[in-house]
Amino acid sequence: MVSSPPDTSKTTKLERYNSYIRRVNSTKLLQASSKLLFRVTLLVALVLILFFTLNYPPISENPHHIHSKNNLFSSAFYGSGAVWEKQVRHSATPHRPNGFSVLVTGAAGFVGTHCSLALKKRGDGVLGLDNFNSYYDPSLKIAREMLLGKHQIFVVHGDINDAELLNKLFDIVPFSHVLHLAAQAGVRYAMQNPLSYVNSNVAGFVTLLEVAKSADPQPAIVWASSSSVYGLNTQVPFSEGHRTDQPASLYAATKKAGEEIAHTYNHIYGLSLTGLRFFTVYGPWGRPDMAYFFFTKDILQGKPINVYVTQDGKEVARDFTYIDDIVKGCVGALDTAEKSTGSGGKKRGPAQLRVYNLGNTAPVTVNKLVGILESLLNVKAKKHMIKMPRNGDVPYTHANVSLACRDFGYKPTTDLATGLRKFAKWYTSYYGIASRVKKVIRSDD
C-alpha cells in the first residue's frame, strides 16, 4: 500500500504566517530599539555638551565648580564667551583716576591674595590668574578665591604656560602692570619634583614674558624672586650686590634663572622688570607647606616637630617677614615701576631693570619661633632637634633692605611675635578651633 503524503498545506501556511509575524515583530523591535538608541544618544550628547560648557576648565582642574556657580566674581567658570570677557574686563578696570590695571598671576596664592586685595582696595583694577594646583590643599586656594570674589576680583583658572589664554587676556585688557607671583614654591620639595620648578619658574615665566613683550602696550612687570638666591653666600646681611651664583637648591636655581631671564627680556625687548627677593613670608592665609604653618598644626595636634640645627650643631635662623610688609613692598615696587619701552615685540629704548630684597632685617632662630608659637597656643611642643637634612636648606638669612627703602620707602614694621599672633588668630578661626585656643583670642582683644 502506497501511503499518500500527509496534507501539509495547513501547517505550511501556519508556519509562513508565524514567520511573517516574527519578521514584522523583529522589524518593529528593531525600529523601536533604534529609536530608543537615537534618543539615548541624543540625551547623552546633550548632557555631555552641558557638562563641558558649564565645567570649563574641567572639574579636575576646577575643584570648586559647585560653589562658584553662584558667584559672579569667584571663578572663571567659562573659559570664553561674552559673559566671561565681561567679567575679565570688569575686574581689571581701575576705579581711581590713573589707576593701574594689574594682572596678578598666582592670585589664589598666599602673597597673591593679599596683594590683589590691597590693589583693589585703593582702586586699581585687578585680574587674577591661578592654576589651583594641588601642591598644597587646593581648598585653601579656593577659600582665598572666594575672599577675592567678595571684593569683586575675578580669578581666571588657567596656567601661565598657556600662551593662548595669556594672549587672550592681553587682547581683552591693556594691562599696565603684571604682578607675577605664580611659581612652584618650597625649597625642599624641589628634590621630590624637580620638573615642576622648571615648568613654573622657568618655562612659565618665559611664556609670560613672551606674551608681555608682544603686548601693546607692554606692561611693566614686578615678579617674585627669592632670598634663596643668596645660597651659600656668607656675607651678611644679604645685599643685592652680593654673589648669587651658588644656589643651594633647585628652587633657588630656578629663581636665579628667572633673574637672568628678566635681564634678557629687558635687554632685547625693553620690558620694565623688577624682581623682589622675598624673605620667608608668613601670616594669615599662609602656605601650609611652610614650617610656621605646619608647626602650628602639629603642636595643636600634639604631634612631634623637627627643629633643624646646622651640621655643626648651630641654630638655624630666618629673616621671617610679615605679609603686610611684603604687600607694601610689592605695591611700592609697582608704583615706582617705569613703563616698558618696547612695542610690537621691538625695543624702543632702554628700560628699567631692578632687583630688591624684601625682608624683615631681624633674623630669628627657628627654635625661638617655636617658643612664640608655644606661648600663643598655650601648648608645649614636642620638639626633636635634628641635623638639617642635606636637601637645599640654608642655615641663615638676613636682608639688607636699604635699596628698597631708598627707592620706595620700604620699611618693615611687624616683628615675629606680633605677626605670629595675627597668624595664630587667623589659623584658629579658619580651622574652627578658636575656642580651644583661648589664649590667642584673649591676647588679640
Ligand SMILES: O=C(O)[C@H]1O[C@H](OP(=O)(O)OP(=O)(O)OC[C@H]2O[C@@H](n3ccc(=O)[nH]c3=O)[C@H](O)[C@@H]2O)[C@H](O)[C@@H](O)[C@H]1O
Ligand atoms: O625666603 C625664601 O625665598 C623662601 O622662604 C621659604 O623657605 P624657608 O625659609 O625654607 O621656609 P620654611 O620652609 O618655612 O622653613 C623655615 C625654617 O624652618 C626650618 N625647618 C623647616 C622644616 C622643618 O621640618 N623643620 C625646620 O626646622 C628651615 O630650616 C628654615 O630655617 C619659602 O618656603 C620658600 O618658598 C621661599 O620663598
